[in-house]
Amino acid sequence: MTQSAQQMFDLHRETLNQAVGAISRRDFWTPYPESMRKYPEDAVKAAPSRFESLLNQPFTLNRVGSTQQVGGEVSPYGFELGITYDQPNPDELIAAMQVAMRDWRDAGAEARVGVCLEILSRLNTMSPEIAQAVMHTSGQGPLMAFQAGGPHAQDRGLEAVAHAWQAMAQIPATTKWVKPQGKHEPIVMDKRFHIVPRGISLVVACSTFPTWNTYPGLFASLATGNPVIVKPHPGAILPVAITTRVAQQVLEEAGFDPCLVSLAPDTVDAPLTKTLALDPAVKLIDFTGSNAFGDWLIENATQAQVFAEKAGVNTVIIDSVENLKAVTANLAFSLSLYSGQMCTTPQAIYVPRNGIATADGPLSFDDVAAALAKAVQAFLSDNDRACTVLGALQSRETQARIDACRDLGAIALDSEPRAHAQFPDARIHTPLILKVDAEQKATYSEERFGPISFVIATENTAHSIKLAREVIREKGAITLGAYTTDETVANQLEELAMEVATPLSLNLDGGIFVNQSAAFSDFHATGGNPAANASLCNQAFVANRFVVVQSRRHGQQN
Secondary structure, three states: OOHHHHHHHHHHHHHHHHHHHHHHHOOOOOOOOOOHHHOOHHHHHHHHHHHHOOOOOEEOOOOOOOEEEEOOOEOOOOOEOOOEEEEEOHHHHHHHHHHHHHHHHHOOHHHHHHHHHHHHHHHHHOHHHHHHHHHHHHOOOHHHHHHHHOHHHHHHHHHHHHHHHHHHHOOOOEEEEEEEEOOEEEEEEEEEEEEEEOOEEEEEOOOOOOOOOOHHHHHHHHHOOOOEEEEOOOOOOHHHHHHHHHHHHHHHHOOOOHHHEEEOOOOOOOOOHHHHHOOOOEEEEEEEOOHHHHHHHHHHOOOOEEEEEOOOOOEEEEOEEOOHHHHHHHHHHHHHHHHHOOOOOOOEEEEEOOOEEEOOOOEOHHHHHHHHHHHHHHHOOOHHHHHHHHOOOOOHHHHHHHHHHHHHOEEEEOOOEOOOOOOOOOOOEOOEEEEEEOOOHHHHOOOOOOOEEEEEEEOOHHHHHHHHHHHHHHHOOOOEEEEOOOHHHHHHHHHHHHHOOOOEEEOOOOOOOOOOOOOOOOOEOOOOEOOEOOOEOOHHHHHOOEEEEEEEEEOOOO
16 A cells, blocks of 8 residues: 555545444434535635636546547536547557556555545535536536535445445455364465455446436445546536546545546547447446436446446325325425436326325315425425526426427426526426326336426325336336325335335425435435346445455464
8 A cells, every 4th residue: 555545544534434334323424514604615606717717628637548539518507618528549548447457456445445535535625616517517506516416426425435445344354264173283274365356347427417426336446446437428527527637636646547537528429338338348337327228238238247227217105194285395396306307306196086185184186286286386486496496407308308298198287497597598497297197107107307297196095006016116216205194004105115125205294305315324226126226325336346366375373
């Protein structure tokens, strides 16, 4: 281990210890504050100008071999970023990374973890600047871009490092194996155990959460000894490029080849992912994105372990409620937040066609749908707040999807464009809520990415549970929400959650929302249904990123 890497590990050892404790207890803990007030005022104020200073010029990173310039990001708020990035030759990059991997492997777990912790620490100090990059590539609103793009993403990265540390720490470096032989001298073997990385790791980032969904795979692979190629979405390169630059700076300061974390940007017209994914040296792939491409990776990149978060049909079942106003206010926030572009946003909302029981008496199906629509309208009635919460639509395809879905059901609440005071060309649209019958299964059982949801009329709650079970088993889901005042029904919903391997949020009507997932406590996805084959983050997410290779020889008893 280099002296710098040891110093980094020692500096952050307490943070690591606390992170390991947190993933064991699953309680609240974070070293990275989510309040912008906890960050230096000068850094927060300077963030927009620092972002602007990156525009309309090349973004420089460590260069490996021959390169060409690519770039074409356009902010969902309506302007071109004008940034170009080096695209390395894949063969030359992978060859260089394979050479660098040996020193990284031999440095040991403490060195690798120390470097990872230092990278995360520096990224945290840059959270205001990263937020600007996330906002103007993903379309997230400013507060979400700061929290989800900064400290919450860093939490998920640290969580992965903690799991990796736990997994590696279970393996001793050496042992003396003594087997008694009765009256004879014991057999003595000296054994050594080596943590050996799988190979090159490819992290395929998404456009909507370019850091939050990228950091777990990036840091899980890096901590366990694997060099990492980060392949950003062509529309959201900058946040990943900033991350890569910080990682390369820390690696170089610690005495390692900065190419151990490298950026491989591409364009929509000339994609690079398949070429990288099929390279025999690539042994790990982390992917967030569409079902079609996730399935392609699993079926074709057979030389690699693929960790895929794809898409599903997130579900809410309403059986009965105490306070409908509180429930619909909670759901209104969930449906509005980031214009439904979260992988956790509800889409299918099951309600008995004969209505539900409330503390104020029974309400019909139409009453429930109308109450939800009214809650969304009320929540978004202030345009400035609406623009902040909704953010902007990342792609024009999502905007077109809203228009295409209007005829799929009776409109409970129509989507409408909103004008942003600062960015007049921003793509901002409110949620579309449709009423459909349970028989229209083909309509609501397909993921409709964006601010589109369905209130589904079912025979009764048992029918709602049956339909949810069928749809999630076939299509998957990352979240399951439910509302009931009946403990027997609550137990049935808990059973449903286990059957379809989907986390359950029950009776949320306050300041916690089904969209949210807290690092160190909540498991994001389970890996147990078609929406994802991995969970963020558990031991299974990191343990297969390395193998243990032992050597043994005859020894002498002490």
